[in-house]
Amino acid sequence: MTQPKSDLPDASPDRRTVTVEAGEAGERLDRFLAAKLDDLSRSRVKALIEQGMVSDDGTPAGDPSQKVKPGQRFTVTLPPPETAEPDAQNIPLTVVYEDDDLIIIDKPAGMVVHPAPGNPDSTLVNALLAHCGVSLSGIGGVRRPGIVHRIDKDTSGLLVAAKNDLAHASLTTQFAAHSIDRAYLALVWGVPMPPAGEVSGNIARSNRDRKKMAVVASGGKTALTRYRTLGRHGSLVSLVECRLETGRTHQIRVHMAAIGHPLVGDATYGGRRNRGTANQNTANQNTGGNDPVKTALANFPRQALHARELGFQHPRTGERLLFRSNLPADIQQLLDLLGIISPNGLPGGN
Structure with a gap:
């Protein structure tokens, strides 16, 4: 179990300056900035341009599709992430892995992933908001975890969430391309x-x-x-x-x-x-x-289903990661009674 991190937001805007080199001339502005600022997705950059948060030597650059020219100097202002609507709740989590870009949770059966009618709180998102705190740089400008896949309330096991736009965009692409091992x-x-x-x-x-x-x-x-x-x-x-x-x-x-x-x-x-x-x-x-x-x-009070294995390419490093989770106690006890040997404890079972 882990303790929640501080959830006090940093109220200072983040300003970044990028200069166009000769070989980069002719690129669309949104594509150019997204390539230079690899923690921002192109859609996020486009939104910032349209909101007047990108300037060319002090002049707002209002067209995401404009072509950049050598020597242009763009300043991108990132406002502090907005507070997410769901409340942060101090709910214990089993964290399998965590870095600046993503977090892997071993979700217990009975926990809903995302707030919805009928389940407004006590969800995984509420718990992640409290646990991750200021390490959430924001998804689309909102300080929230990026949920790129879900598992049912009564299914246990591994789930990955993104902490920033870079990780969210990469993981979403991998899921869409069916390159995730599950x-x-x-x-x-x-x-x-x-x-x-x-x-x-x-x-x-x-x-x-x-x-x-x-x-x-x-x-x-x-x-x-x-x-x-x-x-x-x-x-x-x-x-x-x-x-x-x-x-x-x-x-x-x-x-x-x-x-x-x-x-x-x-x-x-x-x-x-x-x-x-x-x-x-x-x-x-x-x-x-x-x-x-x-x-x-x-x-047996739930569907006997456990998300045991999760593998993907790390959004920033490109390293292939693979995580495994042992069966929870309720399913393991049932298998013991049935005399079925589970993968728990066997080679590759952890």
Whole structure:
């Protein structure tokens, strides 16, 4: 656990001066400045120009598309980042890695990532605002963490957030290019056949229930999940690793349910598999039976899904980073009861 950093903002504007060299003539102003000031995205530079925060020897440069000339001297004024609307809250976080550009969090199940109706506070964003404090230089001029991907409230595991425009732009590009390594561990009903394969199918909002996602025959967004079975308990449940080639809402939950192997504990996509186990558990109790495996499976309170692996190229250094997270106690205890060996503690498991 880590302690929150100071959240007192620096009220002084940041002024930077850039001179156009002979070989840089003819570039668009916004592109030229973004290349020179590598911690600012081009969209951020464009906004600053349009706000009158970029001057050419004291004269506001109001056109982002103007061509720069040799010897021009531009001053860029960065106002102090605005305070983010969500409140900073002192919520303990498990920080896996942190530097000036980004932070990796091992999120517990039950924590919402971003404030929204129904979850206005106590989110990961609230916690990051308190933890990171002044190290957040601002995303688009607002002192806030850049959330470039999310994991569901009841999914545990690794998540990266950007601290500045440079990191935010780079990570967003990597996610869009599907160059991020993401592996999840899931406990699913049944035994997938074949034991390793891939699930493809466009995902969109369900026509029957707009709160759910579904595999659709037309429209939607392309989605691809690669899976492999790591262990199983007879024919009842299996531990699978799922690697995402795309990142759609509820992708693993939807894809595994689509091939007949929904996640244990998934009340949204589990269908009759979860309800059937619960009914069997009730029948066992009513007749004096006691099957600890079925009881544990029936009572598991969330989808058994953990974001175990996260890899990407560092936005500033270009170094390839890879992080792994061990299974949380609730899923590990369930696997122990099932007699399934998890990757925790094995080579490559940490």
